[in-house]
Amino acid sequence: MSIKKPKPVIEYRNYYLPSSFPVLLLTGDNWKISDVKSEHLHFHNCLEVGICHSRSGILEFCNAMTMPFSEGDVTCIPRNIPHTTYSAPCTKSRWSYLFFDPRQLFRDMLPPDFSYSMICDDVHKYLIPAGLSRRIPLLADAAVEELSAEEPDRMLAKSYLFALYMEIIRFQNPEMHNIQSENTPPWQNPPCFGNNSMNITPALDFIEDNYMNKFPVDRLAELCHMSPTHFRRCFQSVMHTTPLTYLNTIRIMNACNLLRNTNHTILTISVMTGFSTLSNFNRLFNQMMKVPPKEYRMQTLRGRKPGEIPSIIEYAGWLEPDESPHMGNQE
Template structure:
């Protein structure tokens, strides 16, 4: 597997990169102009990070998003702002479609030479934890992002500046922090590939029994080194990461199936329903039955 740091190169004549996809995060296109795009390798389907900030809109699709130490579901309309060097990964269930804009405006960038952009400084700081954008702000930003692909040159840059201005002015209720801790991973590290392999293995096999020895063998690391590096790169111990994966899978089952609590806990990798119930209450602030009732009530309210 390639290293988890993605190197992003804006196309010639551009100060940022706009990418889109209509089926899979493996198959993305870099938008050069409204009628021209180039196929490039996608990285969103694996755990990675990059120096650039990123604003990602899922027009269609669902699955699990990993942003720093946050693990949670995403669906159509999900809009997330990512800060620099913040590890992330979109584990999609089936086809997806979306748009991402990636940009890097460090303190010495001409962007900050315009005093009108100073409110964005606070926004960029908050983005270090990742932010989920909702409400009216999400509606406005989603529309503007789709306009990005229809424009070129200064007009396209102007839309990006409007997007950043709208985000900087957004009410706090429309911005939700995702990761509890901030991340600032080094550009190069001998542990990057190993951590990416470990994360992918956990995501692919969380329903089965996973032993620490399996991960040590996969990463070729000692127990102390693995524990230290996994915590540094994901924000969790491996067992904590695994349990969060399982709880999120249980949430989806509770929302979308009629299976009993015992069956769901076993299917999601929990050998003991009592442990599942305790962990679920700790993570979701309610028991599984209450979560099922609340989720169905929300669905009825949206109809």
């Protein structure tokens, strides 16, 4: 009798991005990636741009789709794309990571009808080998250098990130590149995904863009070209929770951001994040964050360190990252 292979676990990692400047930089000599492959893929709530400073290794997506990386390569992985990274055996590659939300960061720089969508079914576009683009690594390094300064100039950093983002969009546009030749490495051929974790990406994107509004689950199923029943089954399989619970999670995360970075009343925040009643907001917030909204805000004002504030991923059904975001060894 054959033993059924367990399904891979998809881990959700949320990074708090301040509403005033939705950017997070992870860099330094301590930010090295282990050669031990993680037992599960993960995805983020924002765009991830990584710069490999040394060594080499493997970038892996669902369905065991892998791509080798080496020193000088840049990765640009959109939100909600499951992946993991590990170094070559007996080595630790060093990286810098930029996490940012283009929709919030560039909303005053782009027209209202601008499409922020990035490629979701051609993952070889998520790795830019050294030498393939001259501008992307230069802009990424400039953004990291500015954000690492003792007193960074946010406007200058924002300009670097904007130019970087537009160059990535250009790189991912297939009309900007020649048709692949027969000499193209096999890992660069667009894969055909049959994994549910990629199939539900349009729903995850829609939820993050429209969490403040009311919409039926059928709308999410339609975006993923599935029947409502099949969509719920796929969503549960990948996320280990229901679409409604995930929607409320996104709402609470955004409420946390508003509580930490604005003076809005708790009632106003509950409305801004899509809750129909204050009592429902308070109940779900306390359930997920283990403290009421008022206490959460007071903890922030008292200057507690980020690691001491209850994390959204601590509630039942989600997994902790392998290590702290500031000292982690797997990405």
